[in-house]
Amino acid sequence: MTALFLPCAAGVEELLADEVQRITGRAAERTRGGVWVEGDERCAMQLNLESRLAQRVLWPLIDGPYRDEHELYALARRVPWPRWITPQQTLRVEVSAQRSPLTSLNFAALRIKDAVCDSLRESAGARPSVDTRRPDLPLFLFVGPEHATLYADTSGEALFKRGWREDTGEAPLKETLAAAMLAAAGWQGRAGDGPLLDPCCGAGTIAIEAAQLACGIAPGALRSFAFERMLPFRPHLPAWRELQREARGRVHAPAVPVHAGDVSFRMTDFATRNAERAGVRQAIEFRTVDALQRLPPAAAGTLMLNPPYGERIAPKGRGAGGGHGSVAATPAGGAARQGFDGGGSPADEFFALAAHWKRHYSGWSAWLLSPEMKLGGLMHMKESRRVPMWNGAIECRLYRFDIVAGAGPGSRPRPSAP
Ligand SMILES: C[S@@+](CC[C@H](N)C(=O)[O-])C[C@H]1O[C@@H](n2cnc3c(N)ncnc32)[C@H](O)[C@@H]1O
Numbered sequence: 242m243t244a245l246f247l248p249c250a251a252g253v254e255e256l257l258a259d260e261v262q263r264i265t266g267r268a269a270e271r272t273r274g275g276v277w278v279e280g281d282e283r284c285a286m287q288l289n290l291e292s293r294l295a296q297r298v299l300w301p302l303i304d305g306p307y308r309d310e311h312e313l314y315a316l317a318r319r320v321p322w323p324r325w326i327t328p329q330q331t332l333r334v335e336v337s338a339q340r341s342p343l344t345s346l347n348f349a350a351l352r353i354k355d356a357v358c359d360s361l362r363e364s365a366g367a368r369p370s371v372d373t374r375r376p377d378l379p380l381f382l383f384v385g386p387e388h389a390t391l392y393a394d395t396s397g398e399a400l401f402k403r404g405w406r407e408d409t410g411e412a413p414l415k416e417t418l419a420a421a422m423l424a425a426a427g428w429q430g431r432a433g434d435g436p437l438l439d440p441c442c443g444a445g446t447i448a449i450e451a452a453q454l455a456c457g458i459a460p461g462a463l464r465s466f467a468f469e470r471m472l473p474f475r476p477h478l479p480a481w482r483e484l485q486r487e488a489r490g491r492v493h494a495p496a497v498p499v500h501a502g503d504v505s506f507r508m509t510d511f512a513t514r515n516a517e518r519a520g521v522r523q524a525i526e527f528r529t530v531d532a533l534q535r536l537p538p539a540a541a542g543t544l545m546l547n548p549p550y551g552e553r554i555a556p557k558g559r560g561a562g563g564g565h566g567s568v569a570a571t572p573a574g575g576a577a578r579q580g581f582d583g584g585g586s587p588a589d590e591f592f593a594l595a596a597h598w599k600r601h602y603s604g605w606s607a608w609l610l611s612p613e614m615k616l617g618g619l620m621h622m623k624e625s626r627r628v629p630m631w632n633g634a635i636e637c638r639l640y641r642f643d644i645v646a647g648a649g650p651g652s653r654p655r656p657s658a659p
Contacts, residue, residue, distance in 0.1 A: 242279050242280065242281050243279070243280070243281070243300060243301060244277050244278070244279055244301060245277065245278050245279075245280045245284065245285055245288065245298055245299065245300060245301075246275055246276075246277055246299040246301065246390075246392065247261065247269075247275050247276050247277075247278070247288065247292065247295035247296070247297065247298055247299070248274055248275040248295070248296045248297055248299070249274065249275050249276070249294055249295055249296055249417070249421075250296070250415075250417065250418060250421065250630070250631050251273075251274060251629075251631050252421075252628070252629045252630045252631060253294055253417075253421045253630070254271045254272070254273070254274070254275065254276060255271060256294055256421055256424040256425060257269070257271075257275070257276050257292070257294040257295055258270070258271045258276045259424075260292060260293065260294050260295075260424065261276055261278050261288065261292065261295075264287060264288060264291045264292065265278060265280060265284050265287065265288065267279055267280070267284075275295075275296075276295075282468075282473065282474055282477040282480075283477060283480050283484070285298050285300060285395045285468060286395075286466075286468060286474070286477065286480070286481050286484055287484055289395060289396055289400065289461055289466045289468065290459050290460075290461040290462070290484055290485070290488060291459050291460065291461065291488070292400060292460070292461075293416075293417065293420035293424070293450065293454075293460045294417055294420055294421055294424060295400055295417070296399050296400055296401065296417060297381070297394055297395075297396040297399060297400060298394075298395045298396050298400075299381055299392035299393070299394055299395070300392055300393040300394075300395050301390060301391075301392050302320045302325075302380075302391045302392060302393055303316055303317065303319055303320050303390075303391050304316075304388065304389065304390035304391070305388070305389065306387050306388055306389075307384070307387070307388070307389045308342070308387075309342075309343070310343065310345075310348050310349050310351075310352045311352070313349055313352050313353060313356075313382070313384070313389055314352040314353070314355060314356050316389060316391070317352070317353045317356030317357065317391055318356045318359070318360060320356075320357075320360075320391065322356075322357050322360040322361055322364075323360070323361065323364045323365065324472060324473060325378055325393065325471065325472055325473065326357065326361065326369050326377065326378045326472065327361075327365070327369065327472070328361050328365050328366075328367035328368055328369050329369070330369050330377035330378060330470075331369055331370050331371060331372035331375075331376045331377050331378070332354065332357055332369055332370075332371060332372070332376050332377065332378040332379070332380060333371060333372060333373050333376035333378075333379045333380065334350040334351075334353045334354050334380045334381075334382060335350070335379065335380070335381050335382070335394070336349050336350050336353075336381075336382045336383075336384065337381070337382070337383050337384075338383075338384045338385075339383075339384075339385050339386075340385060340386045341384040341385060341386065342386065343384060346384075349382060349384065350382065353380060353382055353391065354371060357369065357380075375397070376397075376467070377467075377470040377471065378393060378467070378470075378471060379393070379394040379397050379467050380392065380393060380394065381393075381394045393467075393471065394467060395466060395467055395468040395471070395474075396466055396467060396468075397465075397466055397467030397468075398464070398467075400417065400460070400461070401415040401416045401417040401418075402416075402464065403416050403460050403461070403463060403464060403519065404461075404463035404464030404518075405449070405463055405515055405518040405519035405520075406444070406446075406515055406518075407514070407515070407518065412443065412549075413443055413444040413446055414443075414446045414447065414547055414610075414632065415446075415632075415633075416446055416449075416450060416460070418610075418630065418632060419446040419447045419449075419450045420450050420460070421630060422447065422545060422547075422608060422610055422630070422639055423447070423450060423451055423454065423545065425608075425628050425630075425639055426543060426545065426606075426608050426639075426641070428451065428454075428543055428545070429454055430451060430452075430453075430454030430455035430456075430457075430495075430496055430497055431496055431497065432496045432497055434497055434543070435497065435539070435541055435542045435543060436497060436498045436499070436500060436538060436539045436542035436543070437451045437497070437498075437499050437500070437542060437543045437544075437545055438499075438500040438501070438535075438537070438538060438542060438543070438544050438545070439451075439500075439501045439502075439544070439545050439546045440501075440502055440503075440530075440532035440535050440544065440546060441502075441503060441504075441532050441546045441547070441548050441549065442501035442502060442503050442508065442509070442512050442527075442546075443503060443508050443511075443512065444508065444511050444512055444515055445501055445511070445512025445513070445515045445516055445525070445527075446515075447501075447545050447546065447547075448499050448500075448501035448512065448516070448525050448527075449512075449515055449516050449519045449521055449525070451499045451545070452495065452499045452516065452519070452521035452524040452525050453519060453520075453521055455495040455496050455497050455498075455499055455521075455524055456492055456493060456494070456495050456496075456520070456521060456524055457491045457492050457493050457496075458492055458519075458520055458521065459488040459491075462485070462488055462489070462520075463518075463519070463520070468481075469481070492520075495521075495523075495524040498524075498526065498538065498539075499521075499524055499525045499526070500525070500526045500528075500538045501525055501526070501527050501528075502527060502528040502529060502530050502532070502535060503529065504529070504530070504531045504532065505529070506529045509527050509528070509529045512527060513527050526538070532546075532548075532594060532597075533593055533594060533597050534597075536601055537601055537602050537605060540604055541604040541605055542605050543605065543606055543607075543608065544598070544602065544605055544606070544607040544608065544609075545607075545608045546607075546608075546609055546610070547609065547610040547611065547632070547637075548591070548594070548609060548611060550587070550611060550612055550613065587613070587619065588619045591613075591616065591619040591620045592619060592620060592621060594620065595620035595621055595622050595642075598642075598644045599622075599644060599645070599646060599647055600646070602644045603644055603645055603646035604644070605644050606641060606642065606643050606644065607640075607641070607642045607644060608639055608640065608641050609639070609640045609642070610630060610632065610637050610638075610639050610640075611637055611638065611640065612632070612635050612636060612637045612638075613638075614638065616638070616640050617640065617642075620642070622642045622644075623642075624640040624641055624642055625641050625642065625643050626639075626640070626641035627639070627640055627641075628641075
């Protein structure tokens, strides 16, 4: 047993701790930027296969105080490397720093690599080589102000890469963030959760994550992991095949319907192809339609979306055909911030969306991820929740609105496009 570390996006720690407990049956300890959980090789493999929220599953090798790169080298020399890698295999060292006194993180990575190679040269007479793309042993070094921890990265490629995305569009969410939105909403794809609709689906990330939940498909079912090539995991590979077999056995017909769409045909086409690769094409109803005209597929349900916003979407990235489902025509230049039809201001567009929902979606709850800090004001609706989340470097809020019918200010007529 060791203390596995699972990093995650800021704000997601509590959701990840709950998820880890659900997957492993063990209590996880929250810290800034991730969670710790006691586990063995089987547990690390299971978390890689099943966690929707973790960025990686890291296996600690050594930790201790350091002042410079030489002390990092000395620290890394204390790891029994021949247990982890042979001279015929490859490695990569990634470094992440927080208030570190080091001037060059590249040099720190080089010193860790030297420690591994020197150790192998002494014990086996030859050294492994570096492969930055698909190493057998990816290492992850975290350096703080005075303390360093070196991990074996059992995931390899970050876990948001589920293995199904080829078509991205302009501003796709990371799969882990889409999963965090669903987790924050408590939507787990069970029959009791009701239908889910993303009317601005882009490449389909939210709908695909939701449909995989609804079908019991493990997020890691379609990809491989670095631990499959790591020496200490070799004796555990039969258990890995068993975990994969069990996961396949849990796949079922969707417990609840998922609907998605976009004003741009190009995006619904991308999303449909992504869903196909993710094994959930049949579980999602896609439609190319303006969100401001789309009618609800059921009497009640959950709307979940990250609407267009200037920081994440360029004008050419969307259907600019006046919101009538046409293929995108690319306007030259364009405003930095965009609304829903390229006509009104973002305030007008959000207002129009709220008015549409008040008219047709009474009984639904809407969850919107946006960097707009006053979204409730723009929509003339009072949010019932506001969860801080980060979309990459962009600070956002996940807003919950409970939609009730009513004239109110949201019924102001929609401004016409110039
Ligand atoms: C920020 S992106 C969504 C990204 C998506 N969550 C993903 O992971 O790919 C916003 C999307 O809203 C779409 N959109 C813009 N105006 C729309 C409208 N009036 N109706 C429906 N979709 C719209 C854009 O085409 C774009 O794909």
